[in-house]
Each structure stands twice: as structure tokens, then as C-alpha cells.
Amino acid sequence: MKLDERGLLIVISGPSGVGKGTVRNALFQREGHQLVYSVSMTTREPREGEVNGREYYFVAKEEFEQRIREKKFLEYAEFVGNYYGTPLDKVEAKLEEGNEVVLEIDVQGAIQVRKKRKDAVFIFIAPPTMKDLLHRLQKRGTESEDVIQMRYEKACREIEMAYMYDYIVVNDTVENAADKIMAIIRAEHAKTIRTMAGYKKLLEEGKK
Ligand code: 5GP
Numbered sequence: 475m476k477l478d479e480r481g482l483l484i485v486i487s488g489p490s491g492v493g494k495g496t497v498r499n500a501l502f503q504r505e506g507h508q509l510v511y512s513v514s515m516t517t518r519e520p521r522e523g524e525v526n527g528r529e530y531y532f533v534a535k536e537e538f539e540q541r542i543r544e545k546k547f548l549e550y551a552e553f554v555g556n557y558y559g560t561p562l563d564k565v566e567a568k569l570e571e572g573n574e575v576v577l578e579i580d581v582q583g584a585i586q587v588r589k590k591r592k593d594a595v596f597i598f599i600a601p602p603t604m605k606d607l608l609h610r611l612q613k614r615g616t617e618s619e620d621v622i623q624m625r626y627e628k629a630c631r632e633i634e635m636a637y638m639y640d641y642i643v644v645n646d647t648v649e650n651a652a653d654k655i656m657a658i659i660r661a662e663h664a665k666t667i668r669t670m671a672g673y674k675k676l677l678e679e680g681k682k
Pocket residue numbers: 489490494514515518549550551553558559560578579580581582583584
């Protein structure tokens with residue numbers, strides 16, 4: 475029997491280059507879950523193969539700023555010259571339907587959600603070593619040495635924020651990291667605080 479009905483808000487975050495997207499893809503390939511990905515809105519240009527409404531909602535800067543004024547984001551951040559944000563209405567609707575809503579966002583965004591949503595679950599994806607992270611950033615081969623160095627220094631500062639999260643999952647292998655996240659989600663559902671409403675029903679039944 476299921477004691478909790480509302481879906482979980484799961485925030486997956488961590489430094490640039492750590493493999494958040496790959497871990498998220500591995501998670502969604504698992505069977506038998508109710509995970510729903512929250513598609514973010516961004517002002518950056520679509521990359522080849524990206525589809526509007528699937529990877530992101532791609533919008534102009536003016537439209538994004540209008541939505542900021544209208545308080546339509548659960549959180550938003552500026553990352554390397556572009557805006558990225560989580561549309562609030564969609565997240566709420568999906569949670570109400572009982573889905574597990576997954577946000578994959580940067581550390582600045584996660585800090586904003588932490589302040590607003592005490593019931594969300596915060597998972598920090600960490601690299602096995604800092605050397606490993608540097609190698610991953612270099613391997614992408616799309617940025618200059620200067621940019622890689624800047625991203626690496628940013629990542630070092632972001633790692634200092636890991637203490638604010640509920641869980642730290644080391645991305646040693648993608649499958650390992652996805653396994654750990656699935657285990658976290660199951661355990662979170664069983665938390666007493668989340669099962670209170672169902673538990674009260676059990677108590678009432680027991681009194682009859
Ligand atoms: P990319 O341009 O590589 O797709 O994403 C750049 C960074 O923005 C990544 O670290 C990604 O996790 C983060 N990001 C994507 N969507 C959001 C969002 O809605 N909010 C925030 N704060 N960060 C996001």
C-alpha cells in the first residue's frame with residue numbers, strides 16, 4: 475500500500491562537466507519509475523539536434539525577462555551569459571499528479587529552490603576527483619584553455635556548496651550514480667514525514 479500520494483521534487487545539481495545530464499539520462503532509461511523531467515527555459519541558442527520543448531524551451535531574452543517580472547520561475551540563473559530557469563506552473567501541476575519531478579539545474583538555482591521548497595530532495599553530483607573533472611572539461615574539446623580554466627575554478631567553488639545538499643552522489647560510473655539516486659528516491663518516499671497522511675488513515679481504521 476502507498477502511504478504518500480504527492481510526488482517528490484528531486485533536484486539534481488553539481489558543477490559543470492560532472493556529468494549531470496548523462497546521469498539523468500541513465501535514470502530515465504530505468505524501468506518502472508514515475509520520473510518526469512522538468513524542461514527548463516533558456517535564452518541560449520539550440521545546439522544541433524536539440525528540439526524546442528524537449529531539451530529546453532528556447533526563448534528570447536526579452537521574453538525570459540518578462541517571465542522573471544511575472545514571477546513565473548521556481549528559480550532561474552545566469553550561466554555563461556545566458557538565462558536558464560524552471561517554469562513554476564509545470565512543476566506544480568506534475569507534482570500534484572503524483573509524479574516524481576526531476577530538475578537538473580546548476581548550483582545557483584539549487585540554492586534558490588532550497589530556500590523555497592523544504593520538502594524537495596537535493597542531490598549533489600560530485601566527480602571522483604578534481605583531476606577527473608578537469609579531464610572531463612578538457613575532453614569536451616569545445617572550449618579554449620582559458621574557458622576551461624574558468625569553468626574549472628567555478629567548479630571548485632561550487633564543490634564547496636555540496637554541504638547544503640541532502641545527498642552527495644559520486645559519479646564514478648554513470649550506472650552506479652543512477653543506482654544510488656534510485657535508492658535515495660525509494661528511501662525518501664518511506665520517510666515518516668512524507669507518510670503522515672496515510673499513517674493517520676491507518677490509525678483511524680485501526681480504531682474502528
Ligand atoms: P547547457 O547550456 O550545457 O545545456 O547548461 C548549462 C548549465 O545550466 C548546466 O549546468 C545545466 O544543469 C544548467 N541548467 C539547465 N537548466 C537550468 C535551469 O532551469 N536552472 C538553472 N539554474 N540551471 C539550469
